[in-house]
Amino acid sequence: MTLDITNAVETRAMTAREHAAAVDQLGAFPTATIEAARKLGMLGLLSHKEVGGKGGTLRDAATLIERVARECGSSAMVLTMHFSGTAVIEAHGDATTRREVAAGKHLSTLAFSEAGSRSHFWAPVSTAKADGSSIVLDAEKSWVTSASHATAYVWSSKPLVGSEASTLWLVPNKTPGLKVSGPFDGLGLRGNDSAPVHAERVRIPAHHRLGDDGAGLGIMMRTVLPTFSTLIAACALGLAEALVLKTAEHATGQRYAHLPTANALADLPTVRAYVARMRLQVDMAKALWSDTITAIENGRADAGLRVLEVKAAAADTAAQVADTAMRVCGGMAFRKDVGVERSFRDARASLVMAPTSDQLYDFLGKAVCGMPLFG
Numbered sequence: 001m002t003l004d005i006t007n008a009v010e011t012r013a014m015t016a017r018e019h020a021a022a023v024d025q026l027g028a029f030p031t032a033t034i035e036a037a038r039k040l041g042m043l044g045l046l047s048h049k050e051v052g053g054k055g056g057t058l059r060d061a062a063t064l065i066e067r068v069a070r071e072c073g074s075s076a077m078v079l080t081m082h083f084s085g086t087a088v089i090e091a092h093g094d095a096t097t098r099r100e101v102a103a104g105k106h107l108s109t110l111a112f113s114e115a116g117s118r119s120h121f122w123a124p125v126s127t128a129k130a131d132g133s134s135i136v137l138d139a140e141k142s143w144v145t146s147a148s149h150a151t152a153y154v155w156s157s158k159p160l161v162g163s164e165a166s167t168l169w170l171v172p173n174k175t176p177g178l179k180v181s182g183p184f185d186g187l188g189l190r191g192n193d194s195a196p197v198h199a200e201r202v203r204i205p206a207h208h209r210l211g212d213d214g215a216g217l218g219i220m221m222r223t224v225l226p227t228f229s230t231l232i233a234a235c236a237l238g239l240a241e242a243l244v245l246k247t248a249e250h251a252t253g254q255r256y257a258h259l260p261t262a263n264a265l266a267d268l269p270t271v272r273a274y275v276a277r278m279r280l281q282v283d284m285a286k287a288l289w290s291d292t293i294t295a296i297e298n299g300r301a302d303a304g305l306r307v308l309e310v311k312a313a314a315a316d317t318a319a320q321v322a323d324t325a326m327r328v329c330g331g332m333a334f335r336k337d338v339g340v341e342r343s344f345r346d347a348r349a350s351l352v353m354a355p356t357s358d359q360l361y362d363f364l365g366k367a368v369c370g371m372p373l374f375g
């Protein structure tokens with residue numbers, strides 16, 4: 001990571017820290033943090049230098065998101081979906097859109113999940129119909145992060161023709177016929193604006209197709225999944241890291257006044273053992289996370305397996321570590337000012353984001369047993 005990216009990461013993390021509590025309490029989009037990212041050129045981090053981007057690596061983006069997630073899960077989630085969408089735009093978008101992303105003028109996201117096929121993102125039931133030089137889209141998208149704030153959605157539908165699973169499109173969010181169904185009011189990641197989006201006879205130019213008709217599943221697996229899995233793992237591990245640090249701080253700072261010596265929470269061997277397990281779990285998952293990125297960078301034969309593993313490992317680690325943090329920090333952990341309960345709520349999300357942990361265990365089992373992932 002170059003010095004200017006390292007400095008930008010720290011600046012952005014500080015902005016995220018300043019606004020995180022309000023973002024959570026109000027369920028407000030983390031505008032200040034995303035604007036700071038835009039000004040620092042971070043929205044174009046994964047854009048190639050030839051279109052004016054930073055030409056950063058997946059590891060750069062993962063490092064940024066892990067650091068931001070320690071301060072604000074919602075900001076890290078918005079960035080995760082932005083980089084996941086821009087990976088598709090970089091690979092299949094036109095030069096104008098790529099330049100807009102690189103210049104920070106375009107906030108991206110994925111609109112894959114649907115009310116019909118739910119977490120089975122690989123099987124959209126929404127339609128795309130050709131009408132002259134236009135495409136007409138109809139859909140009930142169930143969750144779109146940054147729904148009201150994204151410039152355009154990377155959108156899945158059934159293909160125009162043929163029996164393949166899907167086709168991808170770039171759908172500007174101001175297109176007539178699109179309707180965002182209200183603000184997001186959820187348990188965690190409360191500022192990520194992940195709302196349902198309804199599309200009724202939404203007309204886009206045919207050249208807004210991303211990749212070939214019917215090529216959607218291949219792009220999801222080859223381009224989206226490595227980026228999304230690594231970055232949502234970064235989100236989960238940033239939350240988990242913050243939980244380890246806050247728990248250790250709480251355990252060493254809180255005391256029993258009636259005990260003359262050894263009166264800190266951390267003087268209890270039980271508490272120290274819990275903290276030790278938290279540290280160990282996070283470090284093990286981080287080692288896998290780093291190795292996954294190395295496997296992707298080097299095109300290693302096991303990269304596909306690692307990509308499936310890393311999201312499941314990071315999500316489970318974050319949820320378990322969050323549970324332990326709530327236990328170790330006692331009744332105090334229920335209070336917002338201690339700062340543990342927000343990360344606890346935020347950490348639940350990566351378990352159920354598709355591919356969900358349970359789906360990943362099924363995919364992993366199939367991969368290890370030499371079976372096809374789908375079918």
Ligand SMILES: Cc1cc2nc3c(=O)[nH]c(=O)nc-3n(C[C@H](O)[C@H](O)[C@H](O)COP(=O)(O)OP(=O)(O)OC[C@H]3O[C@@H](n4cnc5c(N)ncnc54)[C@H](O)[C@@H]3O)c2cc1C
Nearest residue numbers: 110111112113118119143144145194352353354356358359
């Ligand atoms: C905060 C947040 C932000 C999100 N942002 C986006 C976004 O930007 N874009 C987007 O496209 N989606 C987004 N999603 C949606 C997400 O990816 C999932 O599609 C969604 O959470 C699935 O919820 P559901 O209730 O429909 O799950 P269901 O499909 O009803 O699943 C219910 C349970 O069944 C299990 N299950 C389902 N299928 C299998 C299987 N084959 N094997 C084993 N277990 C299975 C699941 O693991 C889960 O535990 C977001 C979700 C959240 C929570």
